[in-house]
Amino acid sequence: xxxxxxxxxxxxxxxxxxxxxNCDYTNSMFDYFLWYKKYPxxxxxxxxxxxxxxxxxxxxxxxxxxxxxxxxLSLHIVPSQPGDSAVYFCAASLASYGKLTFGQGTILTxxx
Amino acid sequence: SAVISQKPSxxxxxxxxxxxxxxxxxxxxxMMFWYRQQPGQSLTLIATANQGSEATxxxxxVIDKFPISRPNLTFSTLxxxxxxxxxxxxxxxxxxxxxxxxxxxxxxxxxxxxxxxxVL
Numbered sequence: 001x002x003x004x005x006x007x008x009x010x011x012x013x014x015x016x017x018x019x020x021x022n023c024d025y026t027n028s029m030f031d032y033f034l035w036y037k038k039y040p041x042x043x044x045x046x047x048x049x050x051x052x053x054x055x056x057x058x059x060x061x062x063x064x065x066x067x068x069x070x071x072x073l074s075l076h077i078v079p080s081q082p083g084d085s086a087v088y089f090c091a092a093s094l095a096s097y098g099k100l101t102f103g104q105g106t107i108l109t110x111x112x
Numbered sequence: 113s114a115v116i117s118q119k120p121s122x123x124x125x126x127x128x129x130x131x132x133x134x135x136x137x138x139x140x141x142x143m144m145f146w147y148r149q150q151p152g153q154s155l156t157l158i159a160t161a162n163q164g165s166e167a168t169x170x171x172x173x174v175i176d177k178f179p180i181s182r183p184n185l186t187f188s189t190l191x192x193x194x195x196x197x198x199x200x201x202x203x204x205x206x207x208x209x210x211x212x213x214x215x216x217x218x219x220x221x222x223x224x225x226x227x228x229x230x231v232l
Binding site: 032034042043044045089091093101103104105 | 219
């Protein structure tokens, strides 16, 4: 049972444009959501997170939107840069439980 | 800022042998986690390791196969026992941020660089 899903295996975007990565979840008890970026041969790097009491969180070029009724979150990167090319994972957790449940990842390629 | 390191970074092992992976954090943390990423797959939690207590294993993972030690608040080991080719994966440790000084929120986890294991 895949509780967190990223239905797009890959996304290709031109430099300077917006990248939108999507994530759906099925467990309505999840109350904390995170995005990670992963380069080959490295561990995941934390990007941004959002609590279920919010619907938007912004950090520089990165914005995460949460739609609880649709059980959907998205990561917007504006403007996209070639250095953003990596695999992006969304993850979800239950408060104070610790376990992160990850999606399958989306490969983002930003072309110069 | 705190640093999470893992040893070894990669290894190639023979079927039936065991490998112990080390995770070191340069600040004290309460909870440490071990994840696995099989080829082409997502990250899956193996177990949670708290200092002074037995590790808590997720469904599908057992202590005999993946024994874990947590001798203090900065160190943990994961052993992959009696390995088979299906154990070929990247193994990652993570710690929670927040009060431990690593991050902006207590529920955020920060990952080490991973150990790439290939079993022949």
